Amino acid sequence: MMRAPLRIDLRSDTITKPNAAMLQAMMQAEVGDDVFQDDPSIHRLEEYCAQLFGMESALFCTSGTLTNQLAIRVHCAPGSEVICDALSHIFLYEGGGVAVNALSSIKVLQGNYGRISAEQVIESINNPNDIHQPITRLVSLENTMNKGGGSLYDFAEIRKIKNVCKQQDLKLHLDGARLFNALVETKETPKDYGEVFDSISICLSKGLGCPVGSALIGSSDTIKKARRFRKLMGGGWRQGGYLAAAGLFALENNIQRLQHDHQRAKAIGQILSTKSFAKSIYPIVTNIVIFELTENISSAQFVESMAQQNVHCIAFGKQHVRFVTHLDFTDEHLTKFEEVVKNLVIA
Ligand SMILES: Cc1ncc(COP(=O)(O)O)c(C=O)c1O
Numbered sequence: 446m447m448r449a450p451l452r453i454d455l456r457s458d459t460i461t462k463p464n465a466a467m468l469q470a471m472m473q474a475e476v477g478d479d480v481f482q483d484d485p486s487i488h489r490l491e492e493y494c495a496q497l498f499g500m501e502s503a504l505f506c507t508s509g510t511l512t513n514q515l516a517i518r519v520h521c522a523p524g525s526e527v528i529c530d531a532l533s534h535i536f537l538y539e540g541g542g543v544a545v546n547a548l549s550s551i552k553v554l555q556g557n558y559g560r561i562s563a564e565q566v567i568e569s570i571n572n573p574n575d576i577h578q579p580i581t582r583l584v585s586l587e588n589t590m591n592k593g594g595g596s597l598y599d600f601a602e603i604r605k606i607k608n609v610c611k612q613q614d615l616k617l618h619l620d621g622a623r624l625f626n627a628l629v630e631t632k633e634t635p636k637d638y639g640e641v642f643d644s645i646s647i648c649l650s651k652g653l654g655c656p657v658g659s660a661l662i663g664s665s666d667t668i669k670k671a672r673r674f675r676k677l678m679g680g681g682w683r684q685g686g687y688l689a690a691a692g693l694f695a696l697e698n699n700i701q702r703l704q705h706d707h708q709r710a711k712a713i714g715q716i717l718s719t720k721s722f723a724k725s726i727y728p729i730v731t732n733i734v735i736f737e738l739t740e741n742i743s744s745a746q747f748v749e750s751m752a753q754q755n756v757h758c759i760a761f762g763k764q765h766v767r768f769v770t771h772l773d774f775t776d777e778h779l780t781k782f783e784e785v786v787k788n789l790v791i792a
Pocket of ligand 1: 510511587590623
């Protein structure tokens with residue numbers, strides 16, 4: 446039998462499909478109506494997440510955008526301001542949700558590959574006694590940082606930011622869509638993160654391989670409020686336990702293997718570094734590779750030339766391209782990737 450040509454999809458780590466074992470876990474899930482809080486599989490996942498991070502409670506949701514937005518909505522009253530890096534997902538890619546859902550503004554800072562410092566936070570807090578200024582209420586960090594090329598925070602800096610938040614009575618939220626990618630590269634544990642953040646969003650549908658799902662983790666009070674806002678936004682669901690079972694399976698089985706994705710991302714970086722079209726490559730520490738093309742080639746041209754060879758990636762602006770490694774990108778794919786890049790003709 447003829448084998449289908451190898452398609453390599455490195456557009457995102459969200460493109461993975463459940464394997465047989467994950468599907469089996471989903472098929473066997475015990476379910477109920479979660480709006481009545483009757484779904485045992487969702488309870489199990491939420492309890493697992495809360496315990497993993499040493500926090501009181503968790504809420505299983507459809508997406509990372511929803512969990513981020515719920516956290517921001519809970520922490521910010523209308524007229525508040527959120528501090529974050531200019532490359533943050535909550536600023537660039539959530540449809541202006543901070544303005545729409547929380548009636549609040551964002552102050553963006555220019556960090557180091559998407560990471561802001563405690564010093565920068567101190568300088569950006571508005572004077573609460575100046576009625577012209579929105580009231581700074583929340584600092585939101587992203588780890589790993591997607592648009593920073595999968596960069597990692599130094600946990601010591603996070604602790605410093607936490608101290609500033611404590612002193613200034615600010616909440617601290619983590620967009621941890623890819624937090625487990627950070628955790629497998631560092632010595633911190635989920636509980637270390639649970640100690641410093643007021644809310645944490647994790648995605649199960651990125652590197653961990655679930656078809657759908659994110660969790661918001663925080664205090665009982667935060668999660669109780671988030672559950673109410675989720676319902677109001679139409680995000681209450683019924684027998685979501687089939688998906689929660691996939692989430693639990695992913696947390697139990699797919700975290701340590703993220704290291705392989707990181708190794709393959711580094712290999713991609715090495716392959717690109719041999720090519721004259723690659724002007725510069727962001728430091729590669731997790732599963733994201735962002736590189737800059739020389740001025741004579743646009744990202745659209747590059748993406749199209751690669752697509753013609755059945756290798757898919759995405760343009761990040763006019764000159765930058767992103768590749769993301771994941772569960773369904775194997776050594777066989779890497780070998781083919783190398784061959785394609787080696788022989789690439791950019792039209
Ligand atoms: C860093 C980061 N945060 C949040 C999200 C949002 O996740 P979702 O696509 O599930 O809404 C993404 C999605 O790619 C992301 O990369």
